[in-house]
Amino acid sequence: MTLAASLFIVAGTFFFFTGVVGILRFPDFFSRMHATGKGDTLGSVFMLAGLALYNLDGGFTVANILVSIKLMLIGVFWFLANPTATHALLRAAFDSGLMPWTKSGDAVIDWPPRPGEEG
Amino acid sequence: MENFLLTISLFLGLLILLSLYRGIFGPTVFDRIVGVGFVGSKALSLLILMGMLYNRIDMFVDIALAYSLLVFISTLVFAKHFQKRGALS
Numbered sequence: 001m002t003l004a005a006s007l008f009i010v011a012g013t014f015f016f017f018t019g020v021v022g023i024l025r026f027p028d029f030f031s032r033m034h035a036t037g038k039g040d041t042l043g044s045v046f047m048l049a050g051l052a053l054y055n056l057d058g059g060f061t062v063a064n065i066l067v068s069i070k071l072m073l074i075g076v077f078w079f080l081a082n083p084t085a086t087h088a089l090l091r092a093a094f095d096s097g098l099m100p101w102t103k104s105g106d107a108v109i110d111w112p113p114r115p116g117e118e119g
Numbered sequence: 120m121e122n123f124l125l126t127i128s129l130f131l132g133l134l135i136l137l138s139l140y141r142g143i144f145g146p147t148v149f150d151r152i153v154g155v156g157f158v159g160s161k162a163l164s165l166l167i168l169m170g171m172l173y174n175r176i177d178m179f180v181d182i183a184l185a186y187s188l189l190v191f192i193s194t195l196v197f198a199k200h201f202q203k204r205g206a207l208s
Contacts, residue, residue, distance in 0.1 A: 002120060013127055016161060020134045023141050023157060029149050032141070036153055040160050047164045054120075055176060063177060070180045071167065074187055078160075081187070085156065085194040092202035093149040 001057050008050025015043030028101030029093055037086035041079060048075035121172065128168045135161050152197045159190035 022035020052071040058064055100108050135158050142154030163183055170179025 006120075006123060009123075009127055012164070013130060016131065016134055016164075019157065020137050023138055023153065029147060029153070032150065032153060036157050040157060044160055044164060048167070051164075051167050051171065054171065067176055067180050070184060074163075074180075074184055077184075077191075078163075078187055081191040082160065085191055085198070088195055089149060089152060089156075089198040092198040093147075095202055096149075098147060098149065 001053055005050045005054035005057070008046050008053060012043045012045075012047030012050060015039045015046060019043060029098055030090065030100050033086060033090055037083065041082045044078045044082070045075050048072070048078070124168055124171055128165060128172070131161050131165050131168070135165070148201050152194065152201070156190060156194045159186075159193075163187055163190065 016039065019036050019039025022039060023032050026032045026035055048071050052068040052075075055068050055071065056064055102108060138154055138157045138161070140154070142151050142158065145151040145154055163186055166179055166183045166186060167176070170176040170183075173179070
């Protein structure tokens with residue numbers, strides 16, 4: 001069980017590392033959110049699952065099982081909450097007029113739509 | 120196993136320092152929010168690792184549960200507060 005917990009923890013650290021590389025190297029806000037939103041969620045869930053497994057290594061007592069259930073509960077909550085926060089932040093940035101980066105510098109879409117061209 | 124958990128904790132601390140760069144030097148305010156949220160989510164894992172190292176996991180898991188709620192709510196509140204039409208560019 002310790003070996004499986006170690007594998008989960010190392011996988012979580014790897015996904016955190018890819019998220020950090022993405023947040024440092026990508027050119028604009030939207031691609032940075034692409035890297036962090038996924039790497040962060042999966043890394044946290046892997047890490048919490050590995051720690052819950054490692055916590056059960058001390059024996060299947062009531063206290064240990066309760067702590068492991070709480071850890072899995074944090075994982076489930078994070079798996080729901082982090083994509084929601086990512087989506088709300090992306091929506092706020094897009095409504096504030098932040099445009100995605102392109103190599104040529106042209107706008108990807110015409111936004112906000114000019115009056116008379118809507119619909 | 121203690122050494123393994125300590126190594127993982129140190130690596131997570133290094134990743135927190137690296138992602139704090141985006142929180143300090145981010146070009147827009149939303150980049151700063153992303154950097155701070157990313158630091159918060161790694162601090163969540165670091166809290167539970169510290170609980171394992173100190174053998175007080177039953178106390179640290181409650182702190183981590185409250186902290187995850189705090190990070191989620193603060194990201195939502197920041198996103199709502201800085202949302203202004205045409206504020207950037």
